[in-house]
Amino acid sequence: MRPAEFRNPAQELERFQRRLALVGAFVLVAFFLLFLRFFWLQVVQHESYRTRAEDNRIALVPVVPNRGLIIDRNGAVLANNYSAYTLEIMPDKVADLDALIDELSGVVDIQPRHRKRFRKLLEESRNFESLPIRSRLSDEEVARFIAQRFRFPGVEVKARLFRHYPNGALAAHALGYIGRVNDRDLATIEKNDAEDNYRGTEHFGKAGLEQKYEFALHGQSGFEQVEVDAGGHAVRVLERTPPAAGSNLVLTLDLKLQQVAEKAFGSRRGALVAIEPSTGGILALVSMPAYDPNLFVDGINPQDWEALNSSADKPLVNRALNGAYPPGSTFKPFMALAALETGRRTPQQAISDPGFFTFGGHTFRDDKAGGHGLVDMYKSIVQSCDTYYYMLANDMGIDAIAAFMGPLGFGSRTGIDIEGESEGVLPSPAWKRKRFRKPEQQKWYAGETISIGIGQGYNAYTPIQLAQATAAIASGGVLYRPHLVKYVENIVTGERTPVEPQPLRVLPFKPANLAVIRQAMVGVNREGTGARAFAGAEYVAAGKTGTAQVFSLKGGKYEHGRVHERLRDHALFIAFAPAEEPRIALAVLVENGGFGAQSAAPIARQVLDYYLLGKVPGGAAAEDEETGEDD
Amino acid sequence: MTELALRPREWWRRLAAPIDAPLLLLLLLLIAFALLVLSSASPERLASQVFNLAVALLAMRLAAQLPPQRLMYFALPLYLGGLLLLLAVAFFGDVSKGARRWLNLGFMRIQPSEVMKIAMPLMLAWYFQKHEALLRLRDWLAAACILLVPVALIARQPDLGTAVLVLAAGCFVIFLAGLSWKVLALLFFGGLASLPLAWGFLHDYQRQRILTLLNPEADPLGRGFHIIQSTIAVGSGGVLGKGWGNGTQTHLEFLPERHTDFIFAVVSEEFGLLGNSLLLVLYALIIGRCLMIAANAPTLFSRLLAGSIALIFFTYAFVNMGMVSGILPVVGVPLPFVSYGGTALVTLFIGVGILMSIHKHRMLVQK
Structure with a gap:
C-alpha cells in the first residue's frame, strides 16, 4: 500500500470518478452484449424460434x-x-408415468x-x-x-x-x-x-x-x-x-337365417354355409362354437384370450373356411355327375352290389351287410350305395376324377371376401408328389382311388367349397365366387358399389345329366337317407347325406355310442331347394355328429324351412335318435 | 383564501423536497411499461402490484428523508443483526424446496439474506468511511471478511442468486473504494483458477443449472424446459413482437414464472427487440443518473453507497435478462422494478430513496 498520510480529497475524488466512469462504460458494454444477444435471437434466429413457438402452440x-x-x-x-x-x-408429456x-x-x-x-x-x-x-x-x-384436471398435465x-x-x-x-x-x-x-x-x-x-x-x-x-x-x-x-x-x-347375409342356423346347431360344433345359387351371395355363414367379437374391440383381456385360445372346441377357428373335412357320401352326386359327363355310366346302367368291393386283395365294405342288390345311379344316390362308387372310381381313375372335381372348386380357394381361407385337398397323383417327400409315399396307388369315390381317403374340402359346388349344381353349372358383401355404400355421396355376381366359370354340364342328379337328390329327401329329416316338407328339396370317418376302425364295426365323442364320425349334409328353381344351396357339417342323416340333415331342414317358408323353429335341431340305416 | 390555497402547495413542496425528479421520472416510465406487461402476463395481479408500488414509493420517500449521516448509524447494527439472523437460519431455519432460507419467528417467516442486500454495501461503505485516513492491507482483508462471511452463509443455504447479488454489491464497494488494479488482477486470475474448486462446493442442482445452460436440449422436459421455453419466447418475438396480449408462449403457459423472474420473456415475446431496447435504454439512463449522483456525492461513505446501489440495479437487470435470454444460469433474480413481488420492490425503492437522500445532501458538507 502506498502511504497516505496526507490525504488529498481532490485526488481521491478524481480517482473515484475515474472508476465510476469505468463502471459506466462497463454497464454500457454489458448492455450492448445483451442487445447483441437479443439481436441474435430476435432477428438472426427469429424464423427458427417463431417456428418452434408455433410448433409448441399448434x-x-x-x-x-x-x-x-x-x-x-x-x-x-x-x-x-x-x-x-x-x-x-x-x-x-409426462415425466413419471407410474407416479x-x-x-x-x-x-x-x-x-x-x-x-x-x-x-x-x-x-x-x-x-x-x-x-x-x-x-x-x-x-x-x-x-x-375434469374438476381436478389441472393436477394432471398430459392427461x-x-x-x-x-x-x-x-x-x-x-x-x-x-x-x-x-x-x-x-x-x-x-x-x-x-x-x-x-x-x-x-x-x-x-x-x-x-x-x-x-x-x-x-x-x-x-x-x-x-x-x-x-x-x-x-x-x-x-x-x-x-x-x-x-x-x-x-x-x-x-x-347378402340374412341375419335371421343366420340366427336360425346357429340355433339349430345348439351346442354342437360344426359349420354351415348357405349360398344363393344365382349370385353366389352367402345367406348364412356359421362356424360353431363362435366367440363374442366385442371382447376384442378394446384389447382383449388375457383371461378371455386364454380361454378362447386354449378351448378344445377352438371357437376362434372359422370352420366354414378353414376346416377341411372329407365330404363322405355328399361327394357321391358329384361323382355321379362326373360319370355321366365323362360317359362312364348311363343313369340306367346298374351294378349288382354284394355288399363289398374287392381290389388288389383288399375288401372295401358297404355299410349295408349283404349289399343293396341291383343298383342304378338313382338308387346309388338315394340309398348311398358305396359299392357303386368304389367301382365307378376304379373305372374312372384318379386323374379323371381330379380333372372333373377341380373345376367344381374342390381343392382350391373359393375367393370369398374373407381372408385366410384354406385350400383343402383335391387328391391326385400330382398332389401326392407335391405333398410327400419319400418316393414310396409320392407314388399314387390304384387302391387309393377306390375310397376317393365315396368321399373318403385323401379328400378334404372346406364346407364353403362343398356349398359352392352344391350351388353350382343348383344353378345348372355356373360356379359363382361366394361373397358376403352385396354392396358397399359410400354414405357421404350415397353411391353404392355393388359386388356383382362373379361367375368363376360356367361348367358345360348337360341339362339332362344335371336333371338326373337333381332327381336323385330329391329322391334322397323323399325316400332315401334324408327322408326322415324332410318328412312333411312343403317344398321339394334336393339333398345328400354324408358321414366322414374321423377314426379308422380296423376291421371292427363302427358303433356310434361306443366311440369317444371326439373320434365319432362327422355328419354332413348338402342340399338345395326348391329343387326346380333353387333359391338356396347349403352345406352343413356337424363335427363328430355321427350319421349325416341324423344330425346334419335336421339342421338343413330348419334352415330351409325358415328361408323358404319363414318358419321359425323352437330350438336346436333334434337329433334323430334312431341309427340311420345307411349313409 | 391565499392562506388556504398556499397550504396544499406548501404541503406538496415539502413532500417533493427530497425527491430527485429525473430519477423518479425515469422510474415511473419504467414502471408504467412494467404494469403494461404485467397486465398481459398476469392481469389478476395488477391491483396487488399497484399496492406494492404504493408501499414501495412510501418506503422510498421515507428513505429519501434520512440524511446519509443518519444512515451511517444503521450500518453496523443492520449488518450484525443480519449476520446473526443468517447464523440462526443456518442452525434453526425452515427448510422449503430443499433450501434453508427462512427463519420462522412464530408470527412471521423472514428471509434474512434479503436484509444483506442493503446491509452489505451500507456496512462496507461505513467501514471504508471510518478507515478513510489510512487504508492498509489489514483494512482490505477486514473488508474481505465482512463481505465473504455472509456471502458464504447465504450460498450455503443454498441461495445462489442472492449470494451473487450480495457478493456483487460488496465487490462494487471495494472496487469503488480504490482497491489497486494489481490486487484486482490478482483476485481476478486467482478466482478464475479456483473455479474448479468452487465447482466442488456447489450443490448438485446448482451444477445442473450451469450444465443446463450450456446444453439445455439435453433435458428438454426437465431442467432445460425453462431455458428452452424462455429462449423460444424471446426469439419468436422478433423485431416488433407479437403484440400486447398475443404472446403464445406467455398465454399458453409455456413460460414458467411469467409474472416474476421470467417477465422479461413476456416483454421480449410481445414487444420484441423494440421493447427490449426500450428496457435497456431506460435501465441505462436510470443507472447513469444513479452514477451521476454517486459522482457528486460529498463523502466517501455516500459515494460508495450510491455507486454500489447503482451497480446493484445493474446486476439485477443484467443477470435477469441474461438468464431469460439463455446466456446466464437460472438463478432467482427478479427484473428490477418490473417483476411482480413486494419484497424486492420495497428493497429496490429503499435504495432509490437512499440515492435521493444522498443527492439532496450533496452540498451540505461543503457548506
Whole structure:
C-alpha cells in the first residue's frame, strides 16, 4: 500500500470518478452484449424460434372418421359404433408415468389390469400418441377428473367411438372383429400408402369382413389444427377439415337365417354355409362354437384370450373356411355327375352290389351287410350305395376324377371376401408328389382311388367349397365366387358399389345329366337317407347325406355310442331347394355328429324351412335318435 | 383564501423536497411499461402490484428523508443483526424446496439474506468511511471478511442468486473504494483458477443449472424446459413482437414464472427487440443518473453507497435478462422494478430513496 498520510480529497475524488466512469462504460458494454444477444435471437434466429413457438402452440390432431356400419340384406345392423369417454395419457408429456397413474387412481378407478394393458400399449405405441388408461368412464368419473384436471398435465378425457356388435357372437366368424393397431397392421397400412389417413386411427380390422373391408370401412380422416397449452390441453380449434365417414357394408347375409342356423346347431360344433345359387351371395355363414367379437374391440383381456385360445372346441377357428373335412357320401352326386359327363355310366346302367368291393386283395365294405342288390345311379344316390362308387372310381381313375372335381372348386380357394381361407385337398397323383417327400409315399396307388369315390381317403374340402359346388349344381353349372358383401355404400355421396355376381366359370354340364342328379337328390329327401329329416316338407328339396370317418376302425364295426365323442364320425349334409328353381344351396357339417342323416340333415331342414317358408323353429335341431340305416 | 390555497402547495413542496425528479421520472416510465406487461402476463395481479408500488414509493420517500449521516448509524447494527439472523437460519431455519432460507419467528417467516442486500454495501461503505485516513492491507482483508462471511452463509443455504447479488454489491464497494488494479488482477486470475474448486462446493442442482445452460436440449422436459421455453419466447418475438396480449408462449403457459423472474420473456415475446431496447435504454439512463449522483456525492461513505446501489440495479437487470435470454444460469433474480413481488420492490425503492437522500445532501458538507 502506498502511504497516505496526507490525504488529498481532490485526488481521491478524481480517482473515484475515474472508476465510476469505468463502471459506466462497463454497464454500457454489458448492455450492448445483451442487445447483441437479443439481436441474435430476435432477428438472426427469429424464423427458427417463431417456428418452434408455433410448433409448441399448434398441434395437428387427426380426426378419426366414423367406421362404416355392417348391415345385413334386410337392414339389420351387425356392427355399429357407440361413443364413450376414455381417459388418455400422452406419455411424451409426462415425466413419471407410474407416479401419475398412482395419482390418477385416486380420481378414477384404475385396476392392475388397466395398468398392465397400458404398459403393453406403451410398448407397442407409436410416438406422440395418447394412450388410454381407462375406457368407458362413468359420468361421475368424468366429472371428478375434469374438476381436478389441472393436477394432471398430459392427461385428457376424450370422447371416442367404440365398435359394437349388437348381436354378440352371432355371425362372429363372418364379421370378424377389430382390435388396436399393431405392428403387422402398420405394415399393412404402409403397404397401402395409407399412413396419413391412419395417423389418428387406433383400431384395425383383424378378422372377417372387418379385416377384408378395412379400408372401405375406415373412411377418410379429417384434421384439426388445435392450439394447445404447455400441459397439452387443447385450448381452441384453429382450423378443421372434417373427416368423411367410412362406407357401410350391406351384406347378402340374412341375419335371421343366420340366427336360425346357429340355433339349430345348439351346442354342437360344426359349420354351415348357405349360398344363393344365382349370385353366389352367402345367406348364412356359421362356424360353431363362435366367440363374442366385442371382447376384442378394446384389447382383449388375457383371461378371455386364454380361454378362447386354449378351448378344445377352438371357437376362434372359422370352420366354414378353414376346416377341411372329407365330404363322405355328399361327394357321391358329384361323382355321379362326373360319370355321366365323362360317359362312364348311363343313369340306367346298374351294378349288382354284394355288399363289398374287392381290389388288389383288399375288401372295401358297404355299410349295408349283404349289399343293396341291383343298383342304378338313382338308387346309388338315394340309398348311398358305396359299392357303386368304389367301382365307378376304379373305372374312372384318379386323374379323371381330379380333372372333373377341380373345376367344381374342390381343392382350391373359393375367393370369398374373407381372408385366410384354406385350400383343402383335391387328391391326385400330382398332389401326392407335391405333398410327400419319400418316393414310396409320392407314388399314387390304384387302391387309393377306390375310397376317393365315396368321399373318403385323401379328400378334404372346406364346407364353403362343398356349398359352392352344391350351388353350382343348383344353378345348372355356373360356379359363382361366394361373397358376403352385396354392396358397399359410400354414405357421404350415397353411391353404392355393388359386388356383382362373379361367375368363376360356367361348367358345360348337360341339362339332362344335371336333371338326373337333381332327381336323385330329391329322391334322397323323399325316400332315401334324408327322408326322415324332410318328412312333411312343403317344398321339394334336393339333398345328400354324408358321414366322414374321423377314426379308422380296423376291421371292427363302427358303433356310434361306443366311440369317444371326439373320434365319432362327422355328419354332413348338402342340399338345395326348391329343387326346380333353387333359391338356396347349403352345406352343413356337424363335427363328430355321427350319421349325416341324423344330425346334419335336421339342421338343413330348419334352415330351409325358415328361408323358404319363414318358419321359425323352437330350438336346436333334434337329433334323430334312431341309427340311420345307411349313409 | 391565499392562506388556504398556499397550504396544499406548501404541503406538496415539502413532500417533493427530497425527491430527485429525473430519477423518479425515469422510474415511473419504467414502471408504467412494467404494469403494461404485467397486465398481459398476469392481469389478476395488477391491483396487488399497484399496492406494492404504493408501499414501495412510501418506503422510498421515507428513505429519501434520512440524511446519509443518519444512515451511517444503521450500518453496523443492520449488518450484525443480519449476520446473526443468517447464523440462526443456518442452525434453526425452515427448510422449503430443499433450501434453508427462512427463519420462522412464530408470527412471521423472514428471509434474512434479503436484509444483506442493503446491509452489505451500507456496512462496507461505513467501514471504508471510518478507515478513510489510512487504508492498509489489514483494512482490505477486514473488508474481505465482512463481505465473504455472509456471502458464504447465504450460498450455503443454498441461495445462489442472492449470494451473487450480495457478493456483487460488496465487490462494487471495494472496487469503488480504490482497491489497486494489481490486487484486482490478482483476485481476478486467482478466482478464475479456483473455479474448479468452487465447482466442488456447489450443490448438485446448482451444477445442473450451469450444465443446463450450456446444453439445455439435453433435458428438454426437465431442467432445460425453462431455458428452452424462455429462449423460444424471446426469439419468436422478433423485431416488433407479437403484440400486447398475443404472446403464445406467455398465454399458453409455456413460460414458467411469467409474472416474476421470467417477465422479461413476456416483454421480449410481445414487444420484441423494440421493447427490449426500450428496457435497456431506460435501465441505462436510470443507472447513469444513479452514477451521476454517486459522482457528486460529498463523502466517501455516500459515494460508495450510491455507486454500489447503482451497480446493484445493474446486476439485477443484467443477470435477469441474461438468464431469460439463455446466456446466464437460472438463478432467482427478479427484473428490477418490473417483476411482480413486494419484497424486492420495497428493497429496490429503499435504495432509490437512499440515492435521493444522498443527492439532496450533496452540498451540505461543503457548506
